[in-house]
Amino acid sequence: MVKFPYREEGNPPILRPTVDVRLACPPNGEWTTRALIDSGSPLTVFDRGVAEALSINIGGFGADRGTIALLGQTRTVQFEYVELSLPNYPGNSWEARVAFVTDRTFQMPFQGILGAEGFLNKFVVTFHAYENFFLVEHPDDWNIRNG
Numbered sequence: 750m751v752k753f754p755y756r757e758e759g760n761p762p763i764l765r766p767t768v769d770v771r772l773a774c775p776p777n778g779e780w781t782t783r784a785l786i787d788s789g790s791p792l793t794v795f796d797r798g799v800a801e802a803l804s805i806n807i808g809g810f811g812a813d814r815g816t817i818a819l820l821g822q823t824r825t826v827q828f829e830y831v832e833l834s835l836p837n838y839p840g841n842s843w844e845a846r847v848a849f850v851t852d853r854t855f856q857m858p859f860q861g862i863l864g865a866e867g868f869l870n871k872f873v874v875t876f877h878a879y880e881n882f883f884l885v886e887h888p889d890d891w892n893i894r895n896g
């Protein structure tokens with residue numbers, strides 16, 4: 750289990766549950782960025798800048814594309830399988846299908862959203878907003894602690 754502080758994000762700054770996350774797309778490369786843990790998001794989503802940093806060919810022939818509702822608008826995304834890890838939670842990495850927003854102009858205060866598919870289906874996250882922290886742990890560890 751790892752304890753993370755809520756961090757100030759956006760303008761004006763708001764305390765949010767964000768973590769540093771590393772994405773790897775061999776043989777293209779790796780990228781570490783900040784992502785919001787969002788229990789209301791059905792998917793894990795990153796902006797186009799992350800896809801470009803990983804040398805993912807957005808819009809290429811045969812790409813797995815779709816649309817999602819995000820921040821009040823319908824956005825076109827491209828789905829890719831990447832390896833994710835949390836640098837502050839060593840020894841944990843997993844493959845996940847994530848959505849990359851294809852619009853170059855789309856921006857958030859962080860580059861990603863960690864949602865149900867791709868993150869929350871891998872970990873138990875306990876939010877403690879009153880004290881401005883959250884816990885991330887493996888489901889097996891949570892089950893041992895809580896019987």
